Amino acid sequence: MDLSVGQLEIRSMAVSSCCTQLASLLPSKVSFPGTSSYETTQSSYWSIQEASLTPSCIVIPSTPQDVSQAVGILSSMPDCHFAIKGHSHMPAAGFANIDAGVTIDMTGLNAVAVNDDQTVVSVGSGGSWLDVYAYLDPLGLSVAGGRNGLVGVGGLTLGGGISYFGPRVGWACDNVVNFETQIVLASGQLTNANASSHPDLFRSLKGGMNNFGVVTRFDLRPFSQGEILAGNIANPISERDAVFKAFSDIAGAKEYDPYASLVTGLSYNSSVKGSWSIATTAAYTKPELNPPVYDELIAIPSTGNTLHLTNLSTLSNETNTPPLNWQFLTGTYGVSATLMSKIFDNLNSTLYDFETPGSWAFWSIAFEPLPTVFTQYGDKNGGNSLGTSPKDGNAFIMLISALWPNSTFDASVEETAEKLTADIACIAEEMGLLHEFQYINYADPSQDPIDGYGPKNVEFLRKVSRRYDPKGVWQKQVPGGFKLGI
Numbered sequence: 001m002d003l004s005v006g007q008l009e010i011r012s013m014a015v016s017s018c019c020t021q022l023a024s025l026l027p028s029k030v031s032f033p034g035t036s037s038y039e040t041t042q043s044s045y046w047s048i049q050e051a052s053l054t055p056s057c058i059v060i061p062s063t064p065q066d067v068s069q070a071v072g073i074l075s076s077m078p079d080c081h082f083a084i085k086g087h088s089h090m091p092a093a094g095f096a097n098i099d100a101g102v103t104i105d106m107t108g109l110n111a112v113a114v115n116d117d118q119t120v121v122s123v124g125s126g127g128s129w130l131d132v133y134a135y136l137d138p139l140g141l142s143v144a145g146g147r148n149g150l151v152g153v154g155g156l157t158l159g160g161g162i163s164y165f166g167p168r169v170g171w172a173c174d175n176v177v178n179f180e181t182q183i184v185l186a187s188g189q190l191t192n193a194n195a196s197s198h199p200d201l202f203r204s205l206k207g208g209m210n211n212f213g214v215v216t217r218f219d220l221r222p223f224s225q226g227e228i229l230a231g232n233i234a235n236p237i238s239e240r241d242a243v244f245k246a247f248s249d250i251a252g253a254k255e256y257d258p259y260a261s262l263v264t265g266l267s268y269n270s271s272v273k274g275s276w277s278i279a280t281t282a283a284y285t286k287p288e289l290n291p292p293v294y295d296e297l298i299a300i301p302s303t304g305n306t307l308h309l310t311n312l313s314t315l316s317n318e319t320n321t322p323p324l325n326w327q328f329l330t331g332t333y334g335v336s337a338t339l340m341s342k343i344f345d346n347l348n349s350t351l352y353d354f355e356t357p358g359s360w361a362f363w364s365i366a367f368e369p370l371p372t373v374f375t376q377y378g379d380k381n382g383g384n385s386l387g388t389s390p391k392d393g394n395a396f397i398m399l400i401s402a403l404w405p406n407s408t409f410d411a412s413v414e415e416t417a418e419k420l421t422a423d424i425a426c427i428a429e430e431m432g433l434l435h436e437f438q439y440i441n442y443a444d445p446s447q448d449p450i451d452g453y454g455p456k457n458v459e460f461l462r463k464v465s466r467r468y469d470p471k472g473v474w475q476k477q478v479p480g481g482f483k484l485g486i
């Protein structure tokens with residue numbers, strides 16, 4: 001939402017009053033521009049678009065009770081807008097930061113603990129997946145979580161969450177047994193949402209992002225886990241059709257191997273015309289060196305293969321990228337090597353003429369299986385609200401990522417990325433392979449992923465929102481992110 005200068009001034013006056021109130025109630029937890037804690041949060045954003053926004057103050061809670069107090073003040077002042085920030089890996093501006101408002105930086109709540117009988121892992125919602133895996137690996141346990149350890153537990157889980165274990169246990173959110181959440185109705189009291197207490201809120205939070213409250217703790221179901229096979233297989237771009245066929249044979253198999261998890265990605269650097277490359281990040285979530293599921297892929301002439309046995313905390317310990325402009329867009333399609341080949345042709349013809357004089361833009365187009373063995377968990381354990389179901393058949397999710405250093409090219413990159421996504425949707429539709437589902441954690445503000453959950457889920461989410469948030473605090477005062485449209 002773009003505000004005029006006048007609106008920004010009015011908003012700034014209102015927000016300076018709530019920052020003052022927050023600072024008097026939580027003096028050591030509120031920071032202002034120019035202080036080191038404010039700058040630490042601002043410099044932690046993954047994208048330039050998010051880091052460029054300047055909140056009037058930042059609240060950094062260290063206990064769930066701090067969150068309750070902050071939400072109590074903010075929700076009592078309707079002109080005070082705020083954002084909720086986890087590990088800030090959602091690139092779109094305003095999703096986890098705000099101009100002329102308050103940002104709640106949850107990363108101080110990052111404790112990980114397992115109960116005595118090792119049936120529940122409790123994770124502070126500001127933790128990263130690396131925090132979780134580093135704690136669980138020595139115990140021989142794991143949970144369904146992000147593949148990059150720097151990503152936040154909060155955003156990933158509230159949007160669904162694709163892990164290496166998806167075909168074994170479903171979306172990351174399908175493995176939540178309880179959300180401790182600060183909603184607005186309970187005035188200061190934390191609410192536990194699980195299969196028997198507030199089950200409607202429990203289901204809504206599995207896909208509902210920041211539309212229902214601030215989650216302070218996720219209780220996750222762990223499972224025994226040792227080493228896994230993982231690595232990268234790079235192929236010459238001339239072998240792309242063979243790679244698309246191998247991907248489709250795995251992703252579209254009648255009996256999907258539940259231990260197989262892969263991402264096949266095309267990459268293109270706009271400063272070098274025609275510079276396509278193709279590689280597959282493959283994992284097998286058992287300590288098996290040569291699982292037959294990858295035989296076809298491995299038989300394709302390759303330029304490198306790094307498959308090896310490793311553990312989650314080592315594998316997910318990726319280095320941070322320097323701040324760049326980023327854009328994510330997504331689509332979901334029925335599995336077809338022909339469609340993947342047509343997608344490549346379309347990308348190639350559009351990107352061939354795309355230029356960023358004197359600079360560069362990097363494009364990555366990733367394909368990830370969404371088989372029925374994965375989506376079958378959607379109605380178990382209280383159900384989720386994503387609308388993915390085995391009746392839609394084996395599918396794959398596409399993530400288009402664009403990254404570029406020079407903000408002068410924002411408009412041309414965004415226009416091109418949106419055109420690519422729309423063209424691909426048309427191609428898939430013509431082939432009868434277009435799915436309604438758009439994975440919210442990969443979606444762009446120009447898309448409407450909540451609509452893609454389907455009318456019944458959308459109606460359910462709106463009903464639950466009206467029940468727990470009659471004044472629409474999370475809809476009106478938290479403008480960032482995908483909203484329910486009420």
Ligand SMILES: Cc1cc2nc3c(=O)[nH]c(=O)nc-3n(C[C@H](O)[C@H](O)[C@H](O)COP(=O)(O)OP(=O)(O)OC[C@H]3O[C@@H](n4cnc5c(N)ncnc54)[C@H](O)[C@@H]3O)c2cc1C
Binds near residue numbers: 126482
């Ligand atoms: C490098 C990289 C790797 C990725 N890998 C994966 C992957 O393996 N699997 C996958 O599924 N996705 C992946 N993603 C996408 C990722 O799931 C989303 O970007 C996710 O939203 C990030 O969560 P976050 O908490 O880090 O982000 P943030 O940007 O901090 O938050 C994202 C959204 O969630 C909301 N939110 C965060 N915490 C809370 C909370 N406690 N209560 C209420 N709302 C909250 C925020 O308000 C915001 O709107 C990846 C993204 C990147 C950039």
